[in-house]
């Protein structure tokens with residue numbers, strides 16, 4: 001039995017999954033958008049969050065909306081596109097297993113053109129996955145791979161649940177931890193990387209969003225205003241305890257690691273991040289590693 005509080009899609013950390021879905025919707029509808037996620041807007045509409053979230057590139061209504069707006073529209077498309085390409089490259093290289101740790105409302109199973117024979121496991125809290133499945137079923141949205149959901153808390157024995165759901169540790173896997181690490185205490189992050197390592201055959205790879213200094217972001221007045229307006233108690237959700245850099249940790253385990261800094265990735269796609277996004281997320285890094 002899970003010993004933690006469960007959260008749904010409009011409360012606590014579940015609501016953060018809705019916020020990033022809203023960001024993906026905004027990017028989808030930008031003239032210079034970097035991604036296409038038609039499901040993101042549907043999730044937001046179906047959840048009807050207490051504080052409305054923008055899903056289209058329309059002008060903000062007041063100053064705090066403007067901050068929310070900037071936070072969503074600058075960065076989310078960049079990170080989503082980066083990790084979309086990570087999975088596409090894994091497929092080209094013959095990897096047929098993918099695991100999304102804390103999948104939230106990630107609709108890659110439906111959006112991406114997976115290589116034939118790919119199985120994708122999505123791990124998240126039961127209520128988050130149940131909401132997602134309901135909306136996708138209503139839309140008749142079919143997965144373009146063998147999609148399997150694993151409803152478990154990532155602070156519990158998720159590796160056993162993943163094993164039961166059929167992951168083959170002798171075949172290579174592409175893992176993703178996007179928008180996740182600061183929600184985990186240091187020891188859960190350490191256990192997560194160790195479990196990934198243990199189940200990663202040669203040829204496996206992982207992509208991790210490294211927020212680098214989440215404590216600084218939490219202190220930022222604009223970040224605090226926006227979080228309060230949406231109704232998310234971010235200081236209560238995010239862990240600022242000291243922890244090893246995930247890239248260093250993977251390197252110590254023998255993986256070959258690469259870091260791409262968000263502001264540079266964005267520039268490579270012709271996107272200049274707005275000043276607020278640069279301040280909050282510009283130095284975030286997308287860490288990719290291969291084994």
Ligand SMILES: C[S@@+](CC[C@H](N)C(=O)[O-])C[C@H]1O[C@@H](n2cnc3c(N)ncnc32)[C@H](O)[C@@H]1O
Nearest residue numbers: 016017102103104124125153154155178179183
């Ligand atoms: C900011 S959202 C990111 C979701 C998704 N990766 C994306 O980028 O759209 C954070 C997600 O982490 C999940 N999460 C956070 N802590 C978790 C835990 N301990 N166990 C399972 N899921 C967790 C939440 O339910 C939520 O879906």
